[in-house]
Amino acid sequence: MPKVLVSDKLSPRAVDIFKARGVEVDVKTGLKPEELIAIIGDYDGLAIRSATKVTKDVLEAATNLKVVGRAGIGVDNVDIPVATQKGVVVMNTPYGNAITTAEHAVAMMFALARQIPQANASTHAGKWEKSKFMGVELTGKTLGIIGCGNIGSIVAERAVGLRMRVIAFDPFLPPERALDLGVEKVDLDDLIARSDIISLHTPLTDKTRNILSAEAIGRMKSGVRIINCARGGLVDEAALKAGLESGHVAGAALDVFEQEPAKDNPLFGLDNVVCTPHLGASTTEAQENVALQVAEQISDFLLTGAVTNALNMPAVSAEEAPRLRPYMKLCGELGGFAGQITESGLKSVRIEYQGDVAGLNTRPLSAAVMQGLLTPLLEAVNMVSAPVVARERGIEIKETKSESCRNYHSLIRLEVTTERQTRSVEGTLFGDSLPRIVRINDIPVEAELGPDMLYLINEDKPGFIGSLGSTLGDSGINIASFHLGRTDAGGQAICLVQVDGPVPAATLEAVRALPHVVQAKPLRF
Numbered sequence: 349m350p351k352v353l354v355s356d357k358l359s360p361r362a363v364d365i366f367k368a369r370g371v372e373v374d375v376k377t378g379l380k381p382e383e384l385i386a387i388i389g390d391y392d393g394l395a396i397r398s399a400t401k402v403t404k405d406v407l408e409a410a411t412n413l414k415v416v417g418r419a420g421i422g423v424d425n426v427d428i429p430v431a432t433q434k435g436v437v438v439m440n441t442p443y444g445n446a447i448t449t450a451e452h453a454v455a456m457m458f459a460l461a462r463q464i465p466q467a468n469a470s471t472h473a474g475k476w477e478k479s480k481f482m483g484v485e486l487t488g489k490t491l492g493i494i495g496c497g498n499i500g501s502i503v504a505e506r507a508v509g510l511r512m513r514v515i516a517f518d519p520f521l522p523p524e525r526a527l528d529l530g531v532e533k534v535d536l537d538d539l540i541a542r543s544d545i546i547s548l549h550t551p552l553t554d555k556t557r558n559i560l561s562a563e564a565i566g567r568m569k570s571g572v573r574i575i576n577c578a579r580g581g582l583v584d585e586a587a588l589k590a591g592l593e594s595g596h597v598a599g600a601a602l603d604v605f606e607q608e609p610a611k612d613n614p615l616f617g618l619d620n621v622v623c624t625p626h627l628g629a630s631t632t633e634a635q636e637n638v639a640l641q642v643a644e645q646i647s648d649f650l651l652t653g654a655v656t657n658a659l660n661m662p663a664v665s666a667e668e669a670p671r672l673r674p675y676m677k678l679c680g681e682l683g684g685f686a687g688q689i690t691e692s693g694l695k696s697v698r699i700e701y702q703g704d705v706a707g708l709n710t711r712p713l714s715a716a717v718m719q720g721l722l723t724p725l726l727e728a729v730n731m732v733s734a735p736v737v738a739r740e741r742g743i744e745i746k747e748t749k750s751e752s753c754r755n756y757h758s759l760i761r762l763e764v765t766t767e768r769q770t771r772s773v774e775g776t777l778f779g780d781s782l783p784r785i786v787r788i789n790d791i792p793v794e795a796e797l798g799p800d801m802l803y804l805i806n807e808d809k810p811g812f813i814g815s816l817g818s819t820l821g822d823s824g825i826n827i828a829s830f831h832l833g834r835t836d837a838g839g840q841a842i843c844l845v846q847v848d849g850p851v852p853a854a855t856l857e858a859v860r861a862l863p864h865v866v867q868a869k870p871l872r873f
């Protein structure tokens with residue numbers, strides 16, 4: 349039974365789902381990094397929010413970990429490149445808290461416009477400062493949205509409903525989508541110059557860090573208000589402080605901070621700043637949504653291989669997973685076969701999908717081929733890391749698809765080019781589920797791969813099969829199945845022999861010494 353650790357505060361419904369699906373679950377929140385490192389090796393899955401930092405050190409210690417599931421959107425607390433190298437799938441729940449976070453940004457906009465938190469504190473203190481808290485109306489004001497994805501779009505729709513003029517800067521926002529939302533797509537300079545209120549909704553990346561810099565703040569309209577419910581680091585906090593103190597910036601509402609938990613921040617104490625402790629996603633509804641989704645996604649992955657909302661692996665739906673499973677096995681075998689007979693540097697890989705299989709989701713199939721191919725050559729690659737490792741090593745991967753296929757419903761052909769030669773291996777499924785190799789280097793053969801195999805290239809001469817059988821028999825090696833193929837009578841032949849156990853080195857030498865043997869390789873699957 350797979351085992352999952354929940355290391356951040358998640359709705360208890362997540363635990364119910366894990367248990368109902370047959371996944372063992374432990375909940376241990378507030379762990380120190382060294383405490384997490386000490387126990388992570390016991391788990392197949394890790395469910396987190398933003399508090400757990402899944403660092404390189406954690407991933408190095410996570411020897412059984414297969415999946416990290418983020419109950420929420422931002423994954424900047426997960427070292428995704430290292431997770432990918434380690435073959436750990438990283439998933440998030442991209443929509444579950446989007447409405448709630450957008451509502452928080454809208455609430456922040458009202459809080460700023462009418463100074464509600466400040467007026468609330470003053471009234472509680474018995475001051476009745478009616479003339480102090482003069483607000484501004486939102487109707488007719490220009491709201492500038494930086495990052496108009498899931499959350500930014502919802503904020504835009506709500507703001508249009510408030511009769512605001514909405515402009516957005518997002519290089520990836522399609523013009524038709526902007527039109528649908530009632531938003532004017534602008535460049536960043538234009539947004540900065542025209543907005544009365546600016547709301548940030550991008551991830552924190554190298555391009556967005558300090559997107560509201562001192563220089564950008566200086567170019568804003570006097571009296572601008574700034575809202576950040578996305579990520580700390582998007583606004584230069586020192587520059588914002590200077591702008592607020594000079595009065596150039598009329599107010600700022602911040603849910604996220606450069607350093608979190610934010611217990612001591614330069615902006616704290618300024619009377620035109622509204623702060624919340626990263627509450628954007630904190631509603632009962634959003635927390636139920638993300639906890640249920642992450643528990644379903646992690647369980648599906650660990651139990652069925654379905655991949656949903658992964659950031660470092662192609663998606664596989666729950667419907668596709670059972671259909672793809674036998675093809676995944678076949679692809680792993682084709683890759684494993686080619687990888688084990690490859691001795692010089694890999695240059696390129698061509699994977700051809702013919703017939704019915706061409707209509708399936710082939711990205712995970714190609715990842716399985718690459719895993720099979722690279723595993724004999726490199727240490728610890730899997731479906732997540734193999735395509736990345738191949739790219740890093742300059743191995744070119746080409747994929748082709750054709751609906752037509754001679755002789756079979758489906759055929760997968762793998763062609764591998766090394767520094768020395770090009771080889772190919774082809775396979776199909778018998779009865780929709782049984783992988784079979786049907787051609788090696790364009791020589792027809794029909795073989796089922798077992799755990800221990802012997803692969804031979806030989807000259808097609810009388811007596812060869814007998815001498816091979818005797819050599820193996822003399823070493824006490826039982827033959828489970830024997831598959832032959834040849835170019836033409838007396839030409840080049842291949843043998844794939846399934847044996848009951850590994851072939852010892854001495855036996856292999858004896859086989860290699862037999863007349864007519866060109867090459868003999870033990871293979872393991």
Ligand SMILES: NC(=O)c1ccc[n+]([C@@H]2O[C@H](COP(=O)([O-])OP(=O)(O)OC[C@H]3O[C@@H](n4cnc5c(N)ncnc54)[C@H](O)[C@@H]3O)[C@@H](O)[C@H]2O)c1
Nearest residue numbers: 422449495496497498499518520549550551577578628629
């Ligand atoms: N405060 C919270 O509790 C809370 C809750 C949920 C999400 N978030 C954060 O909100 C942010 C947005 O989430 P989302 O779900 O809308 O993400 P999303 O991916 O749907 O949208 C992000 C948008 O930013 C745009 N973008 C990327 N780089 C950009 C750039 N350089 N300039 C302008 N636009 C750029 C993208 O094109 C995309 O449309 C994320 O950082 C997420 O972590 C915070």
Ligand SMILES: O=C(O)[C@H](O)COP(=O)(O)O
Nearest residue numbers: 397398399420421422629
């Ligand atoms: O990216 C997110 O989903 C938000 O930042 C929410 O973070 P949280 O789950 O820690 O509240």
